[in-house]
Amino acid sequence: MKTTTLTKLGGILAASALALTACGASNSGGEPAGGGDETKAGDRDWSDCKPGDGSKDVAGTSDDNKDVSLGIFNGWDESYATIYLLKNVLEDDGYKVKTDELDAGPMFTGVAQGDIDFFTDGWLPLTHANYIEQFGDDLVDHGCWYDNAKLTIAVNEDSPAKTIGDLKDMGDEYNNTLYGIEAGAGLTKTTKEEAIPEYGLDNLDYKISSTPAMLAQLKKSTDADENVAVTLWRPHWAYDAFPVRDLKDPKGAMGDAERIYSFSGKDAADQHPYVSQLLQNLVLDDDHLASLENLMFSEDHYNGKDHEKAVAEWLKDNPDFVDTWKKGELAK
Template identity: 60%
Template sequence: MTTRLTTRLTTSLSKRTGVRRGVRTVGGVLAAGALTLTIGACGAKNSNDQVEGGGGSSVTDQFADCTPGDGSADVSQMETDGNKSLTLAAFNGWDESFAASHLLKYVLEKEGYSVDIQELDAGPGYTGLSQGDIDVAVDTWLPVTHESYLKQFGDKIEAQGCWYDNAKLTLAVNDDSPAKSISDLKDMGDDYGKRLVGIEPSAGLTEQTKKAIPIYGLDDWNFQISSTPAMLAELKKATNAGDDIAVTLWRPHWAYDAFPVRDLEDPEGAMGDAENIFNFSRTGFDDDNPYVAQLLHNLVINDDNLASLENIMFSDDHYGGKNKDKAVAEWAEAHPDFITDWKAGTLGGK
């Protein structure tokens, strides 16, 4: 695909659906132009993007629950596909989208495939998928964040299994700090300087945190709204110095591998429920590429593997978002059992 296709998809999206503009970050670098989240009754999400609309619907009810790796099978006895030229969509501003896409590319190119990864906003990505210009997108968040895309394009795209079931908003602290739950913070303000370090003001995570603050009696805390790079810099500085810190964060994120950090329990459910991440393909993909379709159903990336992969790809201490193929190759070579288990269809039990 070419730049002309990207332009056509973007133009098509602007004509067909209204969006709300927002910001998202890639590897800690602010990326303008991502589509911001609508916070729905089913639970707010991070600074991810979503088309206007939301709420429960029959279109996405079927995706509210998933078992990563469901439908897995050993591909060792399968022939690879006759069609070995594939185009994947990776969504701008979504680190896990690039991590999973380049990981799939790495494995397929070892099998003789030619894989082109197009970097697109989510809307143009779904448009291309529905029109058959894109074969696979590996980063559909359901049942809330991408619900409206499913309403618009659901009859023209096909699910290929889910690979992650813990996508959520969090408040996090350094691992050796005293608080275990968000409810602990009210009586432990002195340990954290009564300061909560946030990200961009337009992020869905920021808006949801504002709603959680009064629920947990943290109105006298200083909610420091800044940017993702600034939050990560503060987190790095505090953990290096052995100081206690509380930040807004979300899963999946490479910070969980780069820093000694853990989530606080959320007994009131104020930060929203976890979502699932699905693979979707163009229609007819199962018939054209049964081998790759089975690999997609086999794919499961747990928190530890995803955080370590994203850390190598996006943190400034490693590749900083550059040379993504080289970063994935380095990670894969250090995790050979992951690739073996993926092909054997046994990642779901890991």
């Protein structure tokens, strides 16, 4: 008798409980873990990756098995964006696509065990390093598709500050306030323990609250043409929805940028060379990713309620994207 999907996922959750406890990996809404400058997980330097490396035309490549399962990280916007892009293309190509939404621990466990075929949201070399240490021997990476995943402090684009350090002397321009997100987020810890002391920003009232509250303040201030400073991260749809820019970080207090990788299990890579090559070809820059996420998640658009329609609309607005993707030319 075949094991049911529900039973499999239950096993994944149980098997990953120890992994979650041991790794302690936490990532609020897809923001990087933050801090540190390590580049290696396992025996590999994961910072040494250029999006689109290994790209080639998928013409002439095909999968005998057109049933495929794709994993989505719960609450991570870029995970939904990339998976629903892939789902749209594969279904147009005649595939039957199943999606599962899981947290990071169960996802790495499920893919390593072969219960889920592919996922697109492995953040390296920092955020998911412990999972690579544990499961890396059972995974196949299909390249990085984004190379600018980082923690930031952002301001409205027409405000005077250029660097994080400018906020020390220009605090009055920003109501002496820095708006943050959840207390337990890696972004909050890095801002509090690294950026504020490194740049001497004790003059600012660092308001730690929630991501929705920070975004609401960002919208309120930019709509009113008022200066505002917030903690933020890339990738995020706020960069498309609001007129904001990052402050330069010459001291590197917010940490280095990470890469986001696609992974599969070994059997999935063997059974699905077409899907594997599509993921190898995938490249999304900040403009494309922010505009797609904005359409999918902001209150002014689909507000996270209809990913299929949002992706279809985005592809209609970007009519050459899929053809360029399939030809392996997104990196050019």
